[in-house]
Amino acid sequence: MSIELNARIPEGPIERKWERAKFEMKLVNPANKRKHSVIVVGSGLAGASAAATMSELGYRVKCFCFQDSPRRAHSIAAQGGINAAKNYQNDGDSVFRLFYDTVKGGDFRAREANVYRLAEISVQIIDQAVAQGVPFAREYGGLLDNRSFGGAQVSRTFYARGQTGQQLLLGAYQALEKEINAGGVTMFPRTEMLDLVVVDGRARGIITRNLVTGAVESHAADAVVLASGGYGNVFFLSTNAKGSNCTAIWRAHKRGAAFANPCYTQIHPTCIPVSGDHQSKLTLMSESLRNDGRVWVPKQKGDQRPPNQIPVEERDYYLERRYPSFGNLVPRDVASRNAKEQCDSGHGVGPGGYGVYLDFRDAISRLGEARIRERYGNLFEMYQRITDEDPYHVPMRIYPAVHYTMGGLWVDYNLMSTIPGLHVIGEANFSDHGANRLGASALMQGLADGYFVIPLTIGNYLAQGGLTPVTEEHPAFAVARAGVEARTARLLATRGSRTVDSFHRELGQLMWNKCGMARTAEGLREALDEIPRLREQYWRDVNVPGSGDSLNQSLEKAGRVADHFELAELMCRDALHREESCGGHFRVEHQTPDGEALRDDEAFAYVAAWEHRGDDAEPVLHREPLAFEQVHLTQRSYK
Ligand SMILES: Cc1cc2nc3c(=O)[nH]c(=O)nc-3n(C[C@H](O)[C@H](O)[C@H](O)COP(=O)(O)OP(=O)(O)OC[C@H]3O[C@@H](n4cnc5c(N)ncnc54)[C@H](O)[C@@H]3O)c2cc1C
Secondary structure (H helix, E strand, O other): OOOOOOOOOOOOOHHHHHHHHHHHOOOOOHHHHOOOEEEEEOOOHHHHHHHHHHHHHOOEEEEEOOOOOHHHOHHHHOOOOEEOOOOOOOOOOOHHHHHHHHHHHOOOOOOHHHHHHHHHHHHHHHHHHHHHOOOOOEOOOOOEOOEOOOOOOOOOEEOOOOOHHHHHHHHHHHHHHHHHHHOOEEEEOOEEEEEEEEEOOEEEEEEEEEOOOOOEEEEEOOEEEEOOOOOHHHHOOOOOOOOOOOHHHHHHHHOOOOEEOOOOEEEEEEEOOOOOOOOOOOOEOOHHHHHOOEEEEEOOOOOOOOHHHOOHHHEEOHHHHHOOOOHHHOOHHHHHHHHHHHHHOOOOOOHHHOOEEEEOHHHHHHHOHHHHHHHHHHHHHHHHHHHOOOOOOOOEEEEEEEEEEOOEEOOOOOOEOOOOOEEEOHHHEOOOOOOOOOOOOHHHHHHHHHHHHHHHHHHHHHHOOOOOOOOOOOHHHHHHHHHHHHHHHHHHHHOOOEOHHHHHHHHHHHHHHHHOOOEOHHHHHHHHHHHHHHHHHHHHHEOOOOOOOOOOHHHHHHHHHHHHHHHHHHHHHHHHHOOOOEOOEOEOOOEOOOOOEOOOHHHHOEEEEEEOOOOOOOOEEEEEEOOOOOOOOOOOOOO
C-alpha cells in the first residue's frame, strides 16, 4: 500500500474553516445512523466522550478498554487542569491567543487549521463539562476559577483541585454509562485490541483478547476509532499509568496507518526524582504548582546544606533569571532542559544531584498555608507520602520525567488516518501539539476530538458510502486472528530466563539515555544498533509464566513490550533524521549560543509520517509540509 498524505484542510479564512467544514460535510440521516456500527478502542477522556456522543447521535457503538472499568483509564490521573479561551479573567485571552500560544508552544511544528479549531472548541468543552456537573473550582463569587499553565501569560486553565482528569472522566463516564444503559453502546472492559482488520483497503474491525478468559475474538464494524492514549511507557519509567501502551496504534501502523513524528516526546519538568533501581513508575507533581512554587538551585556547586539554611542571595532562581517574562511558567521543554543543565553542571540537589527545588515558602508567607492547602492539598499529601518530606515546610525536590507523547498516528483534519475508516483521537494521534504540548492542553484536545469533532467527521465518512457488508466471517478476520494466536503462543512458548520487566527496563534506560531529553546523532545510531539486538534477545529469552487461557498479566505486558521495542526503533530513526531541535526534540548539535532549541525551518517545517513496509524492510518517510499563514515562524522566546 502506498501512502498519500492529504490533510483535507478546508478552504477559507482560518476562523471560518471549521464552520465551513461542518457545513460541507455529508450527513447521515437519523434513521440511517442506527444502521451503522462503530468500534471505539479506549474509554479515557477521548474514547468515552466519543463513544457516548456517537451513541447519542444514533450509531451502534462497541467500546473496548483493557481496564476493569472505563473509569480506570489513564485520563483519571490528570491533575492540573484543562485550557479554554473563555477569557473569564478579562486578561486579554481569546481564541486567537490560545491558538497562537499553542502553535508557538509546539515550536511551529503543528498544523495551524487543527490548532485553531481546537482553540475554538475549547470554550464549548467547559460548557459541556459544567452541564454534566463537573465540579470545577470556583471563585468566592461563584464564577469558575482559573490558573496559569506554562507557555501562557493569561489564566485560562480550569481545574478541579488536583483531580481535573478524574472529575472530567466521571462526567464522560456518566455519559457513557447512560448510553450503555440505553443500549447504544456495548462495553467490553478487560478486552485488549491486538490487531486491526482491513478489508478492501478500509478499517473494518479489530481482533481482541479477553484478558480474563484468554478468548481471542473478532469484531466487525463500519468504522474504527482508536482512542488508546500515549506511548510514553516505551521509556519504562514515566508518569503514565503502568498499563498505557502503544499496541493498538502500533498494530494499526503495521496494517498501513502512517506514524507521525514518533520522536516528539514530552519530558515534564516537575516530577518526583527517581529514587533507585527498584522503581517502576514516576510520579508527576502537577504543573499547576509552578503558579505558586519557585524553582531554584544553590548558587554554589555541591552545596549540601538543608534548603532552608541557604539564604536567598545564595539561591539561583534560574528560570526567573533567564526568562523574566514567563519566569517559572516557561513551557515544559524549556523548564526541563534548564533543570537538566543545572544538574549536569553540579548545582543539582538531593541524592545523586538529580533534583532542583520547587519552593512554596514565599507563596505560603504571602497567601497563608490554608490557601495553599486549598489549591494543592492533595498534591502536597501525595508528595509527602512518597518522599516523607513535608512540602509546607521543606521545598519539594523535582526532576524531569517522560510524561506525554506528541507523536502518534497521522490524521487528516477529519481525524482519519491513512487507512480509510480508521480514525484516531486523543493522545493516540499526532495532531495538535507540534513538538511540545502546553500544559492543560491534552484534556482539551481529547475532549474536543471526542465530544465535538469525531461525532461529525465519522458521519461524513460513513455518508460517502461504498461500504460493502462485512461480518466477522470475512476471511481477513481469520487471518488476523491466526496472527494474534500465533504471537501469543510464541510468547508463552519461549520460557527463557529473563522477565518481561527486566527487558522493558533495559529498553527504557537505553531510550532515556539516547533518545531522551538530549539526543545526538552518535547516541541515536548506537541506539539503532542496540535495540534490534535487545529485541532479538527478547524473543529468544523472555520468560512469560502461566498460560493463555486465564488472567495472565505477564502475558499482557509481554505483547506490549514487544511492540514497544519496534516503536522505540522508529522513534530513534525519526529523531536521527530530524537534523534540528524543536520543542521536546533536542538535538545537542542544533542549539542557539544560549542553549535553546535551534529549528531549521527551511529543511524541517513538516510532519514526518512513517510508512511500515514490512518487518524486514526500512520504513519509508513521507512529509506533510506545514504552512504558517497566521503565525510567523520565529525563534521561540520566553525571555
Ligand atoms: C500524571 C499525569 C497528569 C496529567 N495531567 C494533565 C492535566 O492536568 N491536563 C492535561 O491537559 N493533561 C494532563 N495529562 C495528559 C492527559 O492525562 C492525557 O494525555 C489524556 O488523559 C489522554 O487521554 P486519552 O483518552 O487519549 O487516553 P487514555 O486516558 O490513556 O485512555 C486510553 C484508553 O485506551 C484503552 N486502551 C489502550 N490500548 C488498548 C488496547 N490495545 N485495547 C483496548 N483498549 C485499549 C485504555 O484501556 C484506556 O481506556 C496528564 C498526564 C499524566 C501522566
